[in-house]
Amino acid sequence: MSGTFLSGMRTMARGAREQPRLFGIAIAGSVVYGAGTAASGYLVGRVTDRVIVPAVTGSGDVSTADVWLAGSTLMAVTLVTVAGILVRRVWAGAVAFTLQAGYRRRLARRYLELPLAWHHAHPAGRLLATAGSDVEATWQAMFVLPFALGVVVLIAVAGVAMAAADPVLATVGLLVIPALLLANIVYQRRMSPRVTRVQQLRGEVSATAHESFEGALVVKTLGLADEEVERFTVDANRLRDANVAAGRTRGAFEPVIEALPALGTLAVLSVGTARAAGGAVGVGDLVQIAYLLGLLAFPVRAFGWVLSELPRTVAGDTRVQAILRESATTPWGERSFDATGGPVAVSTTGLGYRHPVPATDPLDERPELPGQRASAVAPQHDPAPALADVTLDVAAGSTVAVVGSTGSGKSTLAGLLVRLVDPTSGDVVLDGVDVRSLADGEVAGAAALVPQSTFVFDDTVRGNIALGLDDASVPAGRRVGDDDIWRALRLARAEDFVSALPGGLDELVGERGSTLSGGQRQRLALARALVRRPRLLVLDDATSALDPTVERAVLDGLAESGEGTTVVVVAYRPATIALADEVVHLERGRVVDRGPAAEVAARDAGYRDLVTAYARAAKDRADGVTTNTAGMA
Ligand SMILES: Nc1ncnc2c1ncn2[C@@H]1O[C@H](COP(=O)(O)OP(=O)(O)O)[C@@H](O)[C@H]1O
Ligand SMILES: [Mg+2]
Numbered sequence: 001m002s003g004t005f006l007s008g009m010r011t012m013a014r015g016a017r018e019q020p021r022l023f024g025i026a027i028a029g030s031v032v033y034g035a036g037t038a039a040s041g042y043l044v045g046r047v048t049d050r051v052i053v054p055a056v057t058g059s060g061d062v063s064t065a066d067v068w069l070a071g072s073t074l075m076a077v078t079l080v081t082v083a084g085i086l087v088r089r090v091w092a093g094a095v096a097f098t099l100q101a102g103y104r105r106r107l108a109r110r111y112l113e114l115p116l117a118w119h120h121a122h123p124a125g126r127l128l129a130t131a132g133s134d135v136e137a138t139w140q141a142m143f144v145l146p147f148a149l150g151v152v153v154l155i156a157v158a159g160v161a162m163a164a165a166d167p168v169l170a171t172v173g174l175l176v177i178p179a180l181l182l183a184n185i186v187y188q189r190r191m192s193p194r195v196t197r198v199q200q201l202r203g204e205v206s207a208t209a210h211e212s213f214e215g216a217l218v219v220k221t222l223g224l225a226d227e228e229v230e231r232f233t234v235d236a237n238r239l240r241d242a243n244v245a246a247g248r249t250r251g252a253f254e255p256v257i258e259a260l261p262a263l264g265t266l267a268v269l270s271v272g273t274a275r276a277a278g279g280a281v282g283v284g285d286l287v288q289i290a291y292l293l294g295l296l297a298f299p300v301r302a303f304g305w306v307l308s309e310l311p312r313t314v315a316g317d318t319r320v321q322a323i324l325r326e327s328a329t330t331p332w333g334e335r336s337f338d339a340t341g342g343p344v345a346v347s348t349t350g351l352g353y354r355h356p357v358p359a360t361d362p363l364d365e366r367p368e369l370p371g372q373r374a375s376a377v378a379p380q381h382d383p384a385p386a387l388a389d390v391t392l393d394v395a396a397g398s399t400v401a402v403v404g405s406t407g408s409g410k411s412t413l414a415g416l417l418v419r420l421v422d423p424t425s426g427d428v429v430l431d432g433v434d435v436r437s438l439a440d441g442e443v444a445g446a447a448a449l450v451p452q453s454t455f456v457f458d459d460t461v462r463g464n465i466a467l468g469l470d471d472a473s474v475p476a477g478r479r480v481g482d483d484d485i486w487r488a489l490r491l492a493r494a495e496d497f498v499s500a501l502p503g504g505l506d507e508l509v510g511e512r513g514s515t516l517s518g519g520q521r522q523r524l525a526l527a528r529a530l531v532r533r534p535r536l537l538v539l540d541d542a543t544s545a546l547d548p549t550v551e552r553a554v555l556d557g558l559a560e561s562g563e564g565t566t567v568v569v570v571a572y573r574p575a576t577i578a579l580a581d582e583v584v585h586l587e588r589g590r591v592v593d594r595g596p597a598a599e600v601a602a603r604d605a606g607y608r609d610l611v612t613a614y615a616r617a618a619k620d621r622a623d624g625v626t627t628n629t630a631g632m633a
Contacts, residue, residue: 004310004311004314005307005310007314007317008141008309008310008311008313008314009310011138011313011314011317012141012142012145012313015095015099015139015142016095018099018102019095019098019099022091022094022095022098023091023095023146025087025091026087026088026091026092026094026095026146027146027149027150028087029083029084029085029086029087029088029089029090029091029146029150030084030088030092030146030147030149030150030151030153031084031149031150031153032080032081032083032084032087032088033081033084033085033088033150033154034084034150034151034152034153034154034157034299035153035154035157036077036078036080036081036084037081037154037158037295037299038153038154038157038158038161038292039077039081039157040074040077040078040081040295041158041161041288041291041292041295042161042288043073043074043077044074044287044288044291045165045284045285045287045288045289045291046284046288047070047074047284048283048284048287048288049282049283049284050066050070050284051066051067051070053283053284084150088146088147088150091146092142092143092144092145092146092147093143095139095142095146096139096140096142096143099138099139099142100135100136100138100139103135103138103139103320104131104135106324107130107131107135107320107323107324108131110323110324110326111127111131111323113329114326114328114329115328115329115330115421115422116415116420116421117328117356117421117422118326118328118356120355120356120421121355121356121357121358121359122358122359123358126361127323130319130320130323133316134315134316134317134319134320135316135320136316137312137313137315137316138312138313138316138317138320139313139316140309140312140313141305141306141309141310141312141313144302144305144306144309145306147299147302147305148302148303148305148306150299151299151300151302151303154295154296154299155177155296155300158292158295158296159174161288161292162174162288162289162292165281165285165288165289166272166275166280166281166285166286166289168271168275168280168281169268169271169272169275169281169285169286169289170289172264172267172268172271173264173265173267173268173289173290173292173293175264175267176260176261176263176264176267176293176296177296177300179260179264180257180260180261180297180300180301181300181303183253183256183257183260184257184300184301184303184304184307185303185304185307186253187249187253187257187304188304188305188307188308190249190253191246191249191250191253191308192308192311194242194245194246194249195246195308196311196312197242197245197246198239198242198243198246201235201238201239201242202239204235204238204239205232205235205236205239208231208232208235209232212228212231212232257301258297260297261293261294261296261297262297264293265290265293265294268286268289268290268293269286269290272286272289272290273286318362319361319362321362322362330419330422330440331436332438332439332440333434333436333437333438333439334437334439335433335437335438335439335442336438336439336442337430337431337433337438337442337446338431339431341535341564342396342397342535342564343396343397343535343536343564343565343566344396344430344431344446344447344535344536344566345394345395345396345430345431345432345566346392346393346394346417346428346429346430346536346566346568347392347393347394347428347429348390348391348392348416348417348426348427348428348429349391349426349427349429350389350390350391350425350426350427351387351389351390351391351392351413351416351423351425351426351427351428352385352387352388352389352390352423352424352425352426352589353385353386353387353409353412353416353421353423353424353425353589354384354385354386354424355386355412384588384589385424385589386409386412386589387409387412387413387416387423387589388589388590389426389590389591390409390413390426390586390589390590390591391426391591392584392591392594394566394568394582395566395581396431396564396566397564397565397566398566398567398581398582399555399559399566399567399568399569399579399580399581399582400567400568400569400580400581400582400583400584401569401570401571401576401577401579401580401582401583401584401597402414402568402569402570402571402583402584402586403570403571403572403577403583403584403585403586403607403610403611404585404586404587404610405587405610408586408587408588408589409586409588409589410540410541410570410586411451411452411540411541411570412589413586414449414451414538414540414568414570415449415540416428417447417449417536417538417568418443418444418447418448418449418536418538419435419436419438419443420449422436430443430446430447430536445478446534446535446536447534447535447536447537447538448529448530448532448534448536448537448538449529449538449540450522450525450526450528450529450537450538450539450540450542451525451540451542452540452541452542452544452570454521454522454524454525454542455525456509456516456521456524456525458508458509458510459508459509460503460505460506460507460508460509461498461501461503461504461505461506461507461509461524462482462485462505462506464509464524464528465480465485465488465489465524465527465528465531466480466485466531467528469531469532470485480531480532482505484531485505485527485531487530487531488527488528488530488531489523489527490557491526491527491530491554491557491558492523492524492526492527492530492554493523493546493550493553493554493557494520494523494524494526494527497520497523509524517545518545519545519546519547519550521545522542522543522544522545522546523546523550523554525542526539526542526543526554530558534565535564535565535566536565536566536567536568537558537565537566537567537568538567538568538569539567539568539569539570540570541570541571541572542569542570543555543569543571543576544572548573548575551573551575551576552575552576552579555567555569555576555579556579559579572610572611573615574611574615577597577611578597580597581596582594582595582596582597583595583596583597583600583607585600585604585606585607585610587606592604592606592607593607
């Protein structure tokens, strides 16, 4: 706890240093609130002595002016106090929200700078959670910290005022403060793991629900609805039990914390009436002490709130800092390509790649924090290389088909060729230049990768293909007009379906392209690559959802467009392979054989199996469909 307390307070101090002006205003407001509240207690005592007691007992002269003066002074102090509260709350919120916004921006920038290999090792869900809830958790205590600091002032001033009025009664009354603090600390310590557990379970329930909705099709078709309901019920019941446990703790502590100040006031009043009767203390002093005690009851809880937030502060900040401190970057070189047009020659020597081991959660290294999982992280072994010793030579303008079974390293190779990741051994050379010595933007300007899974943005067809290149701010040489877009659509064999859309290029394609078929999405992704007139085009299984005839037309079109593009295509279909000048057979990350398709087929049995198995499966499927239709007819 003390470790958490100190780290949490260090984080708060850092936040205050980063926003000194906003934090200073919040503290000033809080001090005004604390001093004003204490002053109102003092005033109530004085008004009792000078106005109320004389008026009630009829022992003195109370003019209307006195009543007005007393009332308006109290009113003025109250207004100042209220202004302090307003300033404190508004600026405390400003500090917390400004810090949140600042850290989210820093994280987002960091995410963009970090290379893809780093992202592969860090699940996107966790990165989102860090930018969202972890940042929020880090600065949650900031909302109450100025309040708690103002309460310190309040207790100090009120304590002095009480002691000046009557030291004995002040001691009796102020005994309540340590009791309240203790009760609050015990309460928050009991509560905080329970609240953390509720948060965790809430996340699990929503994850389960989310998965069920996402997999609705699978659930329905396999008739798993009952199992899913059961799975959800288990999670929901656990959340209910955790909430009930938290509620029990709250139920046990809240009344005690509510009752303590009342008990203190009772003690002050019983001791005080005896002392007042004996003349040791004036009625005004007694009223002042009882009143101040009542006023303190609520603010003292601010300490409890800050204390209860600190574990979450430390947990959130640990995750945030782990990312901000991450030093991995893509080191860009200085060079640029000599030629600005024409196909690029590609060669690799001894190319190897090991996927990074999934990163551990930084929280797993802080065992003192509540709520973290026991280390459920993958063992730290070196994974087998996804690619090893791949040496290739692709002549400028030629087409190479990469063939291999699932997991053989085809996508890894595709990513390396366009420098999505850097190799762990060997090199990739484009037009005689090592990609690592090329300046930022050079590879992206010359090469295009159409990945295995296509992504379509919630935008128009035009927006999805141009992706910003149609903006007037883009230099004329790189700017993309509608003519270029139609040309790319024609090459991708997407022209017909786009012109059939009611909005044409302006048609919105919906979230993730939900209004398009898989094949249509793939053709848009293809057009997106082609509109950039790439000098190297890498297609990672990017035509899998196309009919074989369409796929063939696309590849033929590429060859005939005379644009001069080197094409590396991950392919299964014999028809696609037939278009390639050379095939490369990959197995377990290594090149088994390479050469013209016919030669490889003649001497490489594994390749033959792969290609004929695919062809046979396709034929069986076609036959199966025919038989079924025949049967139904
Ligand atoms: N992000 C990743 N982290 C760890 N291993 C990966 C990752 N992506 C792929 N792999 C592994 O690398 C190998 C090659 O994968 P990949 O290049 O995607 O194969 P292919 O595209 O030929 O199916 C596989 O064994 C796969 O399990
Ligand atoms: Mg793949």
